[in-house]
Amino acid sequence: MKKILYILLTILITSCGSNNQSPINEDDFSRSQILSNAYDNIILPAYANFNSDLNEFNNKTDIFISNINEQNLNNVRKSWAKAYMSWQGVEMFNLKKAEEITYARVTNSYPCIEELIDSKIIDSISEIGPFNATILGATGFPAIGYLIYGNDSSNTLANFTGFDSEKHIAYLNALVKNIVNNTNLVIDDWNTTRSNFVNSTSNTATSSLNVITNDFIYYFEKKVRTAKFGNPIDYFGTMQIRPDQIESYYKPELCKHLAIEAMKSVKRFYEGEYYDGSNNGVGLKEYLIDLNADNLVSSIENQFNEIDNKLNLLEDDFILELNTYNKDRIEQVFLAMQSLVTTLKSDMMVSYFGITEDYADNDGDGG
Numbered sequence: 001m002k003k004i005l006y007i008l009l010t011i012l013i014t015s016c017g018s019n020n021q022s023p024i025n026e027d028d029f030s031r032s033q034i035l036s037n038a039y040d041n042i043i044l045p046a047y048a049n050f051n052s053d054l055n056e057f058n059n060k061t062d063i064f065i066s067n068i069n070e071q072n073l074n075n076v077r078k079s080w081a082k083a084y085m086s087w088q089g090v091e092m093f094n095l096k097k098a099e100e101i102t103y104a105r106v107t108n109s110y111p112c113i114e115e116l117i118d119s120k121i122i123d124s125i126s127e128i129g130p131f132n133a134t135i136l137g138a139t140g141f142p143a144i145g146y147l148i149y150g151n152d153s154s155n156t157l158a159n160f161t162g163f164d165s166e167k168h169i170a171y172l173n174a175l176v177k178n179i180v181n182n183t184n185l186v187i188d189d190w191n192t193t194r195s196n197f198v199n200s201t202s203n204t205a206t207s208s209l210n211v212i213t214n215d216f217i218y219y220f221e222k223k224v225r226t227a228k229f230g231n232p233i234d235y236f237g238t239m240q241i242r243p244d245q246i247e248s249y250y251k252p253e254l255c256k257h258l259a260i261e262a263m264k265s266v267k268r269f270y271e272g273e274y275y276d277g278s279n280n281g282v283g284l285k286e287y288l289i290d291l292n293a294d295n296l297v298s299s300i301e302n303q304f305n306e307i308d309n310k311l312n313l314l315e316d317d318f319i320l321e322l323n324t325y326n327k328d329r330i331e332q333v334f335l336a337m338q339s340l341v342t343t344l345k346s347d348m349m350v351s352y353f354g355i356t357e358d359y360a361d362n363d364g365d366g367g
Helices: 001-018 029-067 070-087 102-110 114-122 140-148 153-159 163-191 194-198 209-234 252-271 284-290 294-312 318-325 327-354
Strands: none
Touching: 001 163, 029 070, 029 163, 029 194, 029 209, 029 252, 070 140, 070 252, 070 294, 102 140, 102 163, 102 294, 114 209, 114 252, 140 153, 140 163, 194 209, 194 318, 209 252, 209 318, 209 327, 252 284, 252 294, 284 294, 284 327, 318 327
């Protein structure tokens, strides 16, 4: 009798447990709509725009190298800033070839390490080879910023005309060409893999939607929330201001503009908005609507608006912001972003979409 009761109890518990674990994401939504819209209307146009700005930057650099003067240096600086801005639209898509060549880290790891850059110059480095850990901190937009602005922008030109000028020129050229070459590899890869990308819709760790959704949230959490706002106030450490940790240290008045562009990129992918802003396609938002997650959609929209409002209050120059207001206002942006990270990761990605997080998270953000 006891054995029969035990069997019946086991069946009952198993049955109840099975019902409780029914995923929210049981649906007939066509995930390929998100992928095709992202591919055709967001990713490729974003890369086309970045590539155009990058080629202009490369051309201005070539002109500067062939005729070194203040005006040409200023043209390099302007085109560097423009390319850095459009970079914010593609950095999120660190998958496929980009992941293979560590594209994002090589292009935008900050802060740069001045001593390492100086040693590369002294060693007459004129080409950046394949990725290895020893080049981190000495490549990409941050390292170029150090070369074309330095700690005293009024004396920058002397580095390209005085002692060791040829070495400075060679390393500047190597840094710019490295971004150009890597970008060409990434764009070529995207241009030849559309079918595989948009048709990979299953709910597996390696499917396109699972990977790109994870990359989207990883980018927002680690590259926007933490790197742009958490690190400059050492949020996970001493909670003391760290101006040296800002994204555009040698051109600090660019910081807020870079952050705004990054947030546009995050919101664009979530909403499925075309890169040129001409139309709204199918994005993660539409997937949630199809799952009848109207309250969650409203919550996410409100959180995006709160971030925008707090971000717009900041000084363009984050060094000025930190020195004037200490950590207070940047921390408010960080906390608003942290709330959205949890919503996007736990509520949207895991609970509604049934997508498992594929990256380590040790921030204690509740996600």
